[in-house]
Structures are given as C-alpha cells and as structure tokens.
Amino acid sequence: MSSNTILKVENIGKQYRLGLVGTGTISHDLNRFWNKIRGKEDPYLQVGEVNDRSEKSDSDYVWALRNISFEVKKGEVLGIIGKNGAGKSTLLKILSRVTSPTTGLIKTKGRIASLLEVGTGFHPEMTGRENIYLNGAILGMSKSEINKKIDEIIDFSGCLKYIDTPVKRYSSGMRVRLAFAVAAFLEPDILVVDEVLAVGDAEFQKKAIGKMQDISNSDGRTVLFVSHNMAAVKNLCTKGIVLENGKSIFEGSAEESVYYYLNRQSKLNTQNLLKRTDRKGTGEIRFTKVELLNFNNNSVVELLSGEYARFRLHMFFFEREINHNDLVFGLVIYDQNENKIADYYSDEMGIKFTNIKSYVDLEIPKLMLRGGEYYITIVVQTAFRVVQQIDVIHRVFNFKVFSGDHWKAGKVNRATNVALMEGKFKNDYS
CATH class of the missing domain: 2.70.50.60 (abc- transporter (atp binding component) like domain)
Structure with a gap:
C-alpha cells in the first residue's frame, strides 16, 4: 500500500445463507469447521448466486458482495452508487468493521468513524452529551481531546436544549444531527456516511455536505459517501464506483460514475x-x-x-x-x-x-x-x-x-x- 493510500480493498466478498443460519446439516457444519482449523477455504463459498433480489433463488447461498477491489487516497471523497440491494450498505459495514468479510482483505491507516444508520452507536438510556464521550472513547480519543471539540459538536448538531436528555427521547432527525456531528468533529481519518443524511431537513443536509467538503479539502481526510442523491454525489465526491448485484461494474471520476449509473436504464x-x-x-x-x-x-x-x-x-x-x-x-x-x-x-x-x-x-x-x-x-x-x-x-x-x-x-x-x-x-x- 503506497504512502498516500489510506484505504485499500482487495477482492472483498460477503456471502449470506438464505433462510436458516449455518449450513443446514451437521455433516456440512463439521466439514466447514474441519476446513477452517486446517487453514483451508470454506468449501461452501463456491456455492452461491449473484445477489439479484428480483429473481427466485435456486441456491441456499447468496453473494451480497463479490470480488470488490479499489483504493482510496488521503483527502479523496469516494461516492458509492447503486440501486437498492446493490451491496452499498454491506460494503460500508465491512469497512466500518460492523461485520467481517467472507473473503478478501482490507488495509487502512488511521481511525474510521461511521454513520450508517440513525443513531448508530448511541446508547438510548444515555444523554446526548454522554454519548459524545462514549463515541469519542470508541474512536480512541482521550477525554481532553473530546472536551476541546464538544462545544463545536453540540453547536453544529443544533441539539443544545436536549443535550442532557436521554437519546431515546430524540426524534430520528435529532439523532442524525448529533450522530453526524460526533462522527465529523472527532477527527477520524476516514469518515463513512450512508444514506442517513436523507432523514435530516434541507438546512442540515446543506450543513452536512459543507462539513464533508471541509473535511476533505481543508483537513485532508477521506470520506466514503453513499447516497441516491446524484447531485450531492457529483458535487461532493472526487471519484466514484458503481455497484450492481454485489459487483463493481464501473470505477472513475464522480461525474463519470453518475452518468454511467444514470445511463444503465x-x-x-x-x-x-x-x-x-x-x-x-x-x-x-x-x-x-x-x-x-x-x-x-x-x-x-x-x-x-x-x-x-x-x-x-x-x-x-x-x-x-x-x-x-x-x-x-x-x-x-x-x-x-x-x-x-x-x-x-x-x-x-x-x-x-x-x-x-x-x-x-x-x-x-x-x-x-x-x-x-x-x-x-x-x-x-x-x-x-x-x-x-x-x-x-x-x-x-x-x-x-x-x-x-x-x-x-x-x-x-x-x-x-x-x-x-x-x-x-x-x-x-x-
């Protein structure tokens, strides 16, 4: 991995079993376990279909992602584009270590902060202020580092009145505001943002996109951004990849990726x-x-x-x-x-x-x-x-x-x- 590359993804794949968890039989489970302790490949990884949710399945396995490879350099904003079910959120969850890949390798430098779902990582019984410190600690920040940023986080989120109220009483929009402010201001090296910004109002979306531009342009940090808003992808991102049925079908500049995606229909x-x-x-x-x-x-x-x-x-x-x-x-x-x-x-x-x-x-x-x-x-x-x-x-x-x-x-x-x-x-x- 070159000195300027902050994230490298090599042949990432994620396989799921349809229906029950496990292989379905004791003999298959033992076979999988025996291959694992011998350091060999799972014999059932070769079995599986392309992730086309509109078609009836003839297999018990499906590949949500298959053979995804790309590199992201420091300061780049990568837009990940695709229809619902293309594998975008699965990819971000793997990059954020929420779930592990079935195959492949990920190499990163620095801290990763993710905003994947409304209020991801928040404890509902804790107040907004307590959750800021909790998320900062998860990112590896000290209390003094968080203290320097907490006023900016609260001000950006617009939740000052409710900051000492348990998060379970927040609206979905308030959770997104606070979650984004925490993820953006606690200075991660890589910020991962899913479609959750769509929950916020127009004013907050504008602020959030402006903040992501500042993160990449001024601070030189990297952003991975998933959105169905093609205008936001085109204006914010420097490069893009297009996913379809779990596979990467195009990689290029943000503008090229947007038009490739739009032209598919x-x-x-x-x-x-x-x-x-x-x-x-x-x-x-x-x-x-x-x-x-x-x-x-x-x-x-x-x-x-x-x-x-x-x-x-x-x-x-x-x-x-x-x-x-x-x-x-x-x-x-x-x-x-x-x-x-x-x-x-x-x-x-x-x-x-x-x-x-x-x-x-x-x-x-x-x-x-x-x-x-x-x-x-x-x-x-x-x-x-x-x-x-x-x-x-x-x-x-x-x-x-x-x-x-x-x-x-x-x-x-x-x-x-x-x-x-x-x-x-x-x-x-x-």
Missing part, C-alpha cells in the same frame, strides 16, 4: 412507436422512436436539473414528396399530474427544415426542470395555409429529473414548481 424507452394505435394525423410521416441524449451524446432516461439535454425525434417518411420547408415540429413536456410544463414549436423559433433524412433534434442548453417525473408529447404538422396535423402521439417518453445545485449556491433546488427553458430545434446532422 436508457433502453427502457426505445420502443418502436410505429406500433402505437392512439396517434392522430394524416400519416405521411410517422414518429418511430424518441431518445433523450446528454452532453456526452449518451442515450439516457434520467438527468440532473440544469444540465444539457437533447430530445431526438426519429421518424419514417411514408410520403417523400412532402415539402420539408412547411413542416413544424413540436415537443410538449408534462408532469405526472398532466400539467403542461413547457412546449417548443419550430415555427415559433423561426426554424425552416430543408432535407430531413431520419430525425430532428430539440436542444435544451439547460434543462430548467426541478426534480420529478415527466413525460412528453410530440407533434409534426404543416403550417402551409391551414395547420394540418401529420402525426401526434401523447405520452411517448417518460424521463426523470434529479434535483441539482443549478445556481451553484450549495443548495439543491426544490422538487416543486418549474422554470422556463431555452431550446432550439436542429435538423439532423447527416
């Missing part, structure tokens, strides 16, 4: 629209597919608020003699409550088409939608003399917007209301 909206029977229009042109592309030209179904977006409308011409100069393309965005959010029409932008071959694009430099679920309706019509609809399909494409720090103010925008967006239609680039 891109094939869900590639159905052939020619099969739709609920369309309107004369039919000389038929839409065949809609794609949402990000700034890397990747097809996605999820984006961050405020980022570049391009809707690509694929089509087939049944009648090639149509004058393309007369065509008007439209795209209308609705929220999930059928409220119209924004619409774009090419003629209002002064766009004239000359030779459309297979698709047109609507470019939106900044997708000024707040976090939420949306869908679109697409239109092609002619504006020559009298408007005549050629093809209109309602609800052709669903996509999701994650709240983001669009204004770079350290605050994620609210998941309500919307803002107007700029956009411009372009002909295909062939």
Whole structure:
C-alpha cells in the first residue's frame, strides 16, 4: 500500500445463507469447521448466486458482495452508487468493521468513524452529551481531546436544549444531527456516511455536505459517501464506483460514475412507436422512436436539473414528396399530474427544415426542470395555409429529473414548481 493510500480493498466478498443460519446439516457444519482449523477455504463459498433480489433463488447461498477491489487516497471523497440491494450498505459495514468479510482483505491507516444508520452507536438510556464521550472513547480519543471539540459538536448538531436528555427521547432527525456531528468533529481519518443524511431537513443536509467538503479539502481526510442523491454525489465526491448485484461494474471520476449509473436504464424507452394505435394525423410521416441524449451524446432516461439535454425525434417518411420547408415540429413536456410544463414549436423559433433524412433534434442548453417525473408529447404538422396535423402521439417518453445545485449556491433546488427553458430545434446532422 503506497504512502498516500489510506484505504485499500482487495477482492472483498460477503456471502449470506438464505433462510436458516449455518449450513443446514451437521455433516456440512463439521466439514466447514474441519476446513477452517486446517487453514483451508470454506468449501461452501463456491456455492452461491449473484445477489439479484428480483429473481427466485435456486441456491441456499447468496453473494451480497463479490470480488470488490479499489483504493482510496488521503483527502479523496469516494461516492458509492447503486440501486437498492446493490451491496452499498454491506460494503460500508465491512469497512466500518460492523461485520467481517467472507473473503478478501482490507488495509487502512488511521481511525474510521461511521454513520450508517440513525443513531448508530448511541446508547438510548444515555444523554446526548454522554454519548459524545462514549463515541469519542470508541474512536480512541482521550477525554481532553473530546472536551476541546464538544462545544463545536453540540453547536453544529443544533441539539443544545436536549443535550442532557436521554437519546431515546430524540426524534430520528435529532439523532442524525448529533450522530453526524460526533462522527465529523472527532477527527477520524476516514469518515463513512450512508444514506442517513436523507432523514435530516434541507438546512442540515446543506450543513452536512459543507462539513464533508471541509473535511476533505481543508483537513485532508477521506470520506466514503453513499447516497441516491446524484447531485450531492457529483458535487461532493472526487471519484466514484458503481455497484450492481454485489459487483463493481464501473470505477472513475464522480461525474463519470453518475452518468454511467444514470445511463444503465436508457433502453427502457426505445420502443418502436410505429406500433402505437392512439396517434392522430394524416400519416405521411410517422414518429418511430424518441431518445433523450446528454452532453456526452449518451442515450439516457434520467438527468440532473440544469444540465444539457437533447430530445431526438426519429421518424419514417411514408410520403417523400412532402415539402420539408412547411413542416413544424413540436415537443410538449408534462408532469405526472398532466400539467403542461413547457412546449417548443419550430415555427415559433423561426426554424425552416430543408432535407430531413431520419430525425430532428430539440436542444435544451439547460434543462430548467426541478426534480420529478415527466413525460412528453410530440407533434409534426404543416403550417402551409391551414395547420394540418401529420402525426401526434401523447405520452411517448417518460424521463426523470434529479434535483441539482443549478445556481451553484450549495443548495439543491426544490422538487416543486418549474422554470422556463431555452431550446432550439436542429435538423439532423447527416
């Protein structure tokens, strides 16, 4: 392990038995025990399935994690991304020594403080102040060291009024506030934070993320961060790994990891629209597919608020003699409550088409939608003399917007209301 590496994970695996604890038979238990005292591998480790919780199991064993390896250097913030059940929390519990790995090796330098669940490590009968000293002692700190930090911890947590009250009377939000303050201010070399910050309110989340940035930037300490908030991962982390079914499927920068994760679902909206029977229009042109592309030209179904977006409308011409100069393309965005959010029409932008071959694009430099679920309706019509609809399909494409720090103010925008967006239609680039 290099001098600048503070955490090294080598081929970590965690296997669980489904149902009963143990192998299920005395002979298997004795076989496992005999191999263990001889220093040999557990014979049942080779038996087990990938951790896909959506499928019926044909084995008694499952790998929650399998062959996970990575390194984290001092001062880095590692974001761990994945769907529910991907193995994120299991990995953090192993790194925090809450549970041991079935296979593999972990090398660390320094103290590790973890915030995995609401009030992890707190004794419910002890007061908040007593729990601060208890957690500090667990981290190996002396009483004098804790005394120097205790005022900052209490002030940051915002629990001054209740600090001498037993923790069992705290709300879940108060527990998270105090637990995070203890973990952050008692100066661990590695801070491990699970999704628990979602329990706190928006003000505290902003404070917590700011504190984690200070820990890594100013103090040069390392943070391991798990969150489903892609904006927080992108803004806070310097690198990321993506887990799926217990395996690491991608490792790179935080931005690369976020977009890799978001792009995994891109094939869900590639159905052939020619099969739709609920369309309107004369039919000389038929839409065949809609794609949402990000700034890397990747097809996605999820984006961050405020980022570049391009809707690509694929089509087939049944009648090639149509004058393309007369065509008007439209795209209308609705929220999930059928409220119209924004619409774009090419003629209002002064766009004239000359030779459309297979698709047109609507470019939106900044997708000024707040976090939420949306869908679109697409239109092609002619504006020559009298408007005549050629093809209109309602609800052709669903996509999701994650709240983001669009204004770079350290605050994620609210998941309500919307803002107007700029956009411009372009002909295909062939």
